[in-house]
Amino acid sequence: MRRILAIAWLHLKELFKSPGTLVMMFILPGLFGWIFGGISIESGQTKPVIDVVMNEEEHSTEIFNLLKQNEHYQWNKATLKEAKEHVEEQDTVAAVVIPTDIQQKVVENQPLLDVILRSKTEDYLALEPHLQGTANLIIRIHHTVEESNSTTLPDMLEAAATSKGVAIEKQTIQKDGNNPVEMNLMFVGFAIMFMMFGLSGAASTILDERIGGTWGRLMVTPASKLQISLGYLIAYFLMGWIQFSVLMIAMNLLFETTWGNLTYMIPFASLVILCVVGFGLMIAGMVKTKQQAGAIGAVLIVSTCMLGGVYWSIDLVPEFMQKISLAVPQSWAMSGFKEIISGSLHPATLIKDTLALLGFTAGFFLIAIRGITFK
Amino acid sequence: MNILNVQELGKSFGKFEAVKGVSFSVEKGESFSLLGPNGAGKSTTINMITGLYPPTSGSIQITGVDVIKNPKQAQKSIGVVPQEIALYETLSARENLKFWGRMYDLSGNALEKVVDEVLEIIGLTDRAKDKVSTFSGGMKRRVNIGAAILHKPEVLIMDEPTVGIDPQSRNHILETVKRLNNEGMTIIYTSHYMEEVEYLCERIGIIDHGELIACGTLRELRESIGDRSRIIISLDNEGSHHLEISSLLEGLAVEKDILIKDKLLTVFHKEPQAILSELIQLVTKDGTKITSVEIVEPNLESVFLHLTGRSLRN
Structure with a gap:
């Protein structure tokens, strides 16, 4: 055990004495997280603008108030001409026209709100359900007014606009841009990618050790192959955990991100880190020099991270790409992290993700053991 | 009493026969050298004796332990100075020595004490805390030797330990090896520098193209060519x-x-x-x-x- 710990401790010490490794493991991911996290938050602060074309009638004002319930957009009143110009020049996402004959449109079962837009942008797609929901609400209120005959439509609209229950579209809007779960996953994604770079770089030092002679020297000490292997494994595993924890804590302090239930997070992250260590050792076992390891590692890491939904949500890519992504461990890791961070903790999904990662880890280690010669 | 017995040792890499039926023995406390030009098969022979390469044929026994069957047991009684400077350059001399000491089950105060002793032997006490990367080639070679003698091995196997260093460091190393031998440590030394071998070793085996072509004391070898x-x-x-x-x-x-x-x-x-x-x-x-x-x-x-x-x- 003493020999195992000595080997592990030696490599951890080497890590903290190597500026290059520190940059790759902490500075770069921190910088990426800070820049992209900052961009996400910044973009959240600039609300997309929607023009509303309306007259001064009471019901128009109340519908305007209903629309304003969605605080993710900035709602501006404008004339039809101004609204068209703004849309044309892409100063606004869209313009919503509240017709003067809205009651008649309800009766005739025609679309209530006219929308002027240049193209269906992401912002518009996020807005659409809110417009639809508002229109449905107006229709329901109209029918209620008709049945009760006791209040006027503007009164009911006012009541609806002041009611907290109107803000039903918030969830839909969040999905598209600044969902905290998506943002936290982005940080986890960066952590995974840089962990892969950092640990595959660290694991490829075995190649340097082979050339430098320390590997051979270790082999002629009384330390067994198992002790040597475990020493390296523990060192890389701890490196992975240190990197992951530092990044997660930094992102938490900078952007108040949360990481879900730690009872699930810690074992799952451990499995992901073990898988990444296996990946790094596999590359070290496949190549002859550290330069080859760097080149092959970079290609494999970047491509599999793209496929695995590390840079963007896997839901955004076509279905066939989603199927291909199942062949890379990152997609299973991201899926599991999503379950944990979002708090949904769906057991079947978590078990599936865990088993898949275990499979990948075992595969990587088998290839690594075959590749890394002890001679 | 023989501390090392090598019998009909052979090693092939594919079709290439690097070592061909080499046999020799070394007595306890003796200093023995394998002399030969680069590529003669000295390092391959040494790597088999240390248990790093499994031989293709033959047998090796160190302190009565079969190296092929029980390499880890045999390795406890040997110290190996490889041809490369097998050290961790980002760590200090002391940290390196402590690490290699731990590989031989040394720990605590005993380890600290032996590291101090070895630093004294290799003449680097005042540079103990400096990173190995800041050392000259000769100083690195000295730490390389230090890492092999921490556990006071019965047999010290040195594979060209003075390659590429200045005369002053070479002299220091040779004196150190001589001293260790005088204190009773068995030395097995490979080199292609005949002056070193003549200075250090009592018996010499000359190896060429993987074969041991002559073996004996310096005097015996001289006599073999009629002096x-x-x-x-x-x-x-x-x-x-x-x-x-x-x-x-x-x-x-x-x-x-x-x-x-x-x-x-x-x-x-x-x-x-x-x-x-x-x-x-x-x-x-x-x-x-x-x-x-x-x-x-x-x-x-x-x-x-x-x-x-x-x-x-x-």
Whole structure:
């Protein structure tokens, strides 16, 4: 055990004495997280603008108030001409026209709100359900007014606009841009990618050790192959955990991100880190020099991270790409992290993700053991 | 009592036979050297003795332990100084020594004490906290040796430990090895520097093309070539004096007694002064010019040259 710990401790010490490794493991991911996290938050602060074309009638004002319930957009009143110009020049996402004959449109079962837009942008797609929901609400209120005959439509609209229950579209809007779960996953994604770079770089030092002679020297000490292997494994595993924890804590302090239930997070992250260590050792076992390891590692890491939904949500890519992504461990890791961070903790999904990662880890280690010669 | 027994040791890499049936033994407390040019098979032999390479054939026993069957047991009693500077450059000399000490089950105060002792032996106490990367080649070589003697091994195996270092560091290393040997440590030393081998070792095995071509004390090896000196004459061309010189050296007209290679004429003779003037006349009679003449007392280089027809440094 003493020999195992000595080997592990030696490599951890080497890590903290190597500026290059520190940059790759902490500075770069921190910088990426800070820049992209900052961009996400910044973009959240600039609300997309929607023009509303309306007259001064009471019901128009109340519908305007209903629309304003969605605080993710900035709602501006404008004339039809101004609204068209703004849309044309892409100063606004869209313009919503509240017709003067809205009651008649309800009766005739025609679309209530006219929308002027240049193209269906992401912002518009996020807005659409809110417009639809508002229109449905107006229709329901109209029918209620008709049945009760006791209040006027503007009164009911006012009541609806002041009611907290109107803000039903918030969830839909969040999905598209600044969902905290998506943002936290982005940080986890960066952590995974840089962990892969950092640990595959660290694991490829075995190649340097082979050339430098320390590997051979270790082999002629009384330390067994198992002790040597475990020493390296523990060192890389701890490196992975240190990197992951530092990044997660930094992102938490900078952007108040949360990481879900730690009872699930810690074992799952451990499995992901073990898988990444296996990946790094596999590359070290496949190549002859550290330069080859760097080149092959970079290609494999970047491509599999793209496929695995590390840079963007896997839901955004076509279905066939989603199927291909199942062949890379990152997609299973991201899926599991999503379950944990979002708090949904769906057991079947978590078990599936865990088993898949275990499979990948075992595969990587088998290839690594075959590749890394002890001679 | 033999501390190392090597019998019919062979090693092949694919079709290439690196070591061919090498046999020798080393007594406890002895200093033994494997001498040979680069690529002769010295390191491969050493790597098999240390348990790093499994041999293709033959057997090795160290302190009575079969290295092939129980390599980890055998490795407890040996210290290995590899040809490479096998150290962690980002760590200090002390940190390196402590790490290698731990690999031999040393720990705590005992480890600290032995590290201090070894730093003293290798003369680096005042640089103990400095990173190895800041050391000169000679200092690194000294730490390289230090890492192998922490556990006070019975046998110290050194594979060309002085390659590429300055004369001062070389002297320090040789003195250290001599001292360790005088204190009772068995030394197995490979080198292609005959001066080192002559200074350090009681017995010498000469290895070439994977074969042990001679083995014995320095005196025995000298005697094997008749204790003859070498007359080395540098020529401006290789000429065609071979037969005439052979007839001059009556009774010694053996092919290996006269070598002409790279404009160097080498003649082996017991009394070089007696034939020198006649030899020079013979060589220059067809107009060949002599650029230098040197008489070398019998040494390991002479033995190697006589046995193989090649210089050790070729």
